[in-house]
Amino acid sequence: MTTDPASATSVAAVPSPAGPTDSSAPAAVAAPATGSSTGATVQFVGLRRTFGATTALDGLDLTVNPGELLALLGPSGCGKTTALRMLAGFETPDSGQVLVDGEDVTRIPAHRRDAGMVFQSYSLFPHLNARDNVAFGLKMRKTGKVERHRRADELLELVGLPTHGDRYPHQLSGGQQQRIALARALALQPRVLLLDEPLSALDAKVRLNLREEIRRLQQELGITTLFVTHDQEEALSMADRVAVMHAGRMEQCDTPAELYARPATAFVAEFVGTMNRIPGALTEGGRTVELLGQRLPVDGTTELRAEVDVLVRPENVLVTAGGGQGAVVTGTTFLGASTRLTVQLPDGTALKADLSTHDAAELPAGTGVTVSLPERPVLVDSRR
Amino acid sequence: MAGVTASALNTEGRPAPSTANGPGPAGARGGVLAGLSRIRWGRGTVLLVAGLYFLVPIGTTLWFTVDNSPQGFSLDAYRQIFTVPGLWPALQLSLLLAAGTIVLVYLLLIPAVVAVRLGSPRLRTVVELTCTLPLVVPTIALTAGISDVLRWCNDNLAPTPFYATFLDAQNANFPVVLLLAYVVMALPLAFRTLDAGMRALDVRTLLEAAQNNGASRGRAIVTVILPNLRAAMLNTAFITLALVLGEFTVASILGYVPFAVWIVNGNSAGQGPVTVAVSIVSLLLTWLLLLVLSIGSERRGRAQAQH
Numbered sequence: 001m002t003t004d005p006a007s008a009t010s011v012a013a014v015p016s017p018a019g020p021t022d023s024s025a026p027a028a029v030a031a032p033a034t035g036s037s038t039g040a041t042v043q044f045v046g047l048r049r050t051f052g053a054t055t056a057l058d059g060l061d062l063t064v065n066p067g068e069l070l071a072l073l074g075p076s077g078c079g080k081t082t083a084l085r086m087l088a089g090f091e092t093p094d095s096g097q098v099l100v101d102g103e104d105v106t107r108i109p110a111h112r113r114d115a116g117m118v119f120q121s122y123s124l125f126p127h128l129n130a131r132d133n134v135a136f137g138l139k140m141r142k143t144g145k146v147e148r149h150r151r152a153d154e155l156l157e158l159v160g161l162p163t164h165g166d167r168y169p170h171q172l173s174g175g176q177q178q179r180i181a182l183a184r185a186l187a188l189q190p191r192v193l194l195l196d197e198p199l200s201a202l203d204a205k206v207r208l209n210l211r212e213e214i215r216r217l218q219q220e221l222g223i224t225t226l227f228v229t230h231d232q233e234e235a236l237s238m239a240d241r242v243a244v245m246h247a248g249r250m251e252q253c254d255t256p257a258e259l260y261a262r263p264a265t266a267f268v269a270e271f272v273g274t275m276n277r278i279p280g281a282l283t284e285g286g287r288t289v290e291l292l293g294q295r296l297p298v299d300g301t302t303e304l305r306a307e308v309d310v311l312v313r314p315e316n317v318l319v320t321a322g323g324g325q326g327a328v329v330t331g332t333t334f335l336g337a338s339t340r341l342t343v344q345l346p347d348g349t350a351l352k353a354d355l356s357t358h359d360a361a362e363l364p365a366g367t368g369v370t371v372s373l374p375e376r377p378v379l380v381d382s383r384r
Numbered sequence: 385m386a387g388v389t390a391s392a393l394n395t396e397g398r399p400a401p402s403t404a405n406g407p408g409p410a411g412a413r414g415g416v417l418a419g420l421s422r423i424r425w426g427r428g429t430v431l432l433v434a435g436l437y438f439l440v441p442i443g444t445t446l447w448f449t450v451d452n453s454p455q456g457f458s459l460d461a462y463r464q465i466f467t468v469p470g471l472w473p474a475l476q477l478s479l480l481l482a483a484g485t486i487v488l489v490y491l492l493l494i495p496a497v498v499a500v501r502l503g504s505p506r507l508r509t510v511v512e513l514t515c516t517l518p519l520v521v522p523t524i525a526l527t528a529g530i531s532d533v534l535r536w537c538n539d540n541l542a543p544t545p546f547y548a549t550f551l552d553a554q555n556a557n558f559p560v561v562l563l564l565a566y567v568v569m570a571l572p573l574a575f576r577t578l579d580a581g582m583r584a585l586d587v588r589t590l591l592e593a594a595q596n597n598g599a600s601r602g603r604a605i606v607t608v609i610l611p612n613l614r615a616a617m618l619n620t621a622f623i624t625l626a627l628v629l630g631e632f633t634v635a636s637i638l639g640y641v642p643f644a645v646w647i648v649n650g651n652s653a654g655q656g657p658v659t660v661a662v663s664i665v666s667l668l669l670t671w672l673l674l675l676v677l678s679i680g681s682e683r684r685g686r687a688q689a690q691h
């Protein structure tokens with residue numbers, strides 16, 4: 001977890017990263033992970049793995065706290081799935097360790113790891129009905145048939161499909177199959193739950209439902225969960241913390257709100273949410289930056305050269321009609337409650353600015369406008 | 385049947401084109417309907433030709449077994465099936481050989497297909513080529529090769545302890561030599577059916593899911609992969625059975641008398657109607673077996689659908 005005491009207040013101040021159309025998203029974010037007796041601590045220590053010429057993991061260090069849902073977020077090929085598969089035991093690192101509750105499990109074969117996994121593709125056993133699928137692990141552990149079925153029915157109830165025990169996978173929809181897969185992953189009461197893009201094969205509506213359900217279950221059970229996704233909205237709305245990965249390394253691991261408000265690197269800033277780059281010049285030895293006729297304090301310390309880009313979220317850009325700045329609205333996109341304006345500055349920089357639809361109605365394309373930023377510390381990055 | 389009815393309804397009142405080309409790349413809705421009526425003609429022609437091709441020989445064969453000129457209709461040929469000498473040993477030998485071939489093909493191919501799929505997908509081409517090789521080797525060449533090997537063994541193994549094994553392998557009650565030849569001949573089709581069944585599965589994910597649920601790799605293959613290969617394995621068994629029951633060349637030249645050889649021998653020995661009656665009966669039995677298989681799989685599907 002972050003050590004910055006200010007982060008607690010910034011949670012409420014930051015608007016939903018999912019965009020103005022999805023007001024329900026931050027609800028899940030706000031709930032902190034409470035330590036639970038069943039949750040285990042997972043640690044990746046210096047994990048390294050190469051496949052031929054490509055480096056999947058380039059020294060990954062990460063700690064997942066007991067009972068927390070941590071999302072591994074990144075573009076495809078960033079190593080997030082490899083990391084998850086190492087915890088499941090399907091990949092072996094070239095170097096480094098995987099620890100569960102302090103115990104090194106790196107060399108333990110997959111079938112003796114205490115981790116339930118839900119796969120991206122439908123992975124139910126086609127020859128078994130839903131109940132037997134869920135009970136498969138119990139059967140492997142030689143649990144009696146009666147007890148096995150009782151447990152399976154319990155779990156089917158838990159995932160909301162109590163009447164589907166006798167159905168075979170080909171008789172179930174994609175969303176139902178993934179629910180059964182979730183029940184199967186939980187059947188052995190694992191210490192860790194692994195979700196490998198479990199929602200990416202589903203359609204949008206089912207995805208939203210299942211997302212909330214997974215989060216609810218995870219919090220009820222208090223199980224430590226690793227969730228791999230390339231969908232930032234999914235990660236931000238579900239996870240206690242999000243670890244952003246890039247090229248086999250971790251860029252930043254923080255709460256969704258902190259990640260959105262204070263991205264540690266330019267990659268995170270631009271991968272998570274939308275970010276504007278506005279040219280500016282550092283002044284006062286790097287403590288302030290001048291842009292758009294304003295002088296704003298710089299967030300954190302910087303050792304960059306004078307020519308920098310200031311990183312600003314669209315919702316933090318203020319646009320007013322008129323003025324002699326020479327900026328022009330070049331396009332508008334209606335998003336519901338808000339409207340996204342594209343504004344061109346005199347130097348050619350294109351900006352995105354989110355305004356309430358009511359305000360934006362007075363600024364159609366072609367309007368001359370003035371762009372300014374609120375008097376708050378801003379993030380800077382070296383100019384591209 | 386449903387398709388024919390539907391197309392008849394769709395094309396009601398339309399003149400049917402005389403061409404039997406099947407559906408072309410229809411540009412408009414009307415083109416699709418016209419295409420359907422063309423299918424109907426095409427279907428009819430194909431059905432007629434295929435029907436004649438299959439039914440005429442069977443019909444005339446049947447005629448041959450029941451027409452006892454000049455007395456007229458008679459079922460004597462079928463009555464004799466139960467008394468004619470040599471039939472039951474020959475059939476027994478063929479069924480034994482078929483069972484042995486199926487078991488050996490399973491033992492050879494299932495581990496190979498699984499290993500290739502999991503271990504080194506690039507080796508698949510090699511395995512496929514190897515398994516297809518018997519198709520391009522004429523049976524007669526294969527038999528000639530086997531004869532040569534047997535002769536060489538006969539000349540050179542006599543003083544060694546292997547000679548007894550060698551003789552056992554040629555035991556007329558269960559000729560292992562013949563069994564081995566049949567395994568080779570069954571490889572091309574058996575590999576294809578098993579490989580197709582395997583490819584229909586997401587083997588890697590299924591195995592990982594099983595391992596994740598506490599099954600070791602070996603156990604995962606047995607409890608998850610094999611049950612899902614059941615249909616492919618049944619197909620393989622059936623094709624192999626058909627192949628062994630009908631094989632004549634190798635068995636005949638090597639001097640064994642399984643089912644097919646018995647039929648041909650009996651025919652030339654003047655037992656004509658009986659042997660042909662046996663052919664008809666075996667055809668019916670094969671057909672019944674097919675029916676049982678397909679009903680079995682259908683019932684399984686229905687049972688799944690009802691729950």
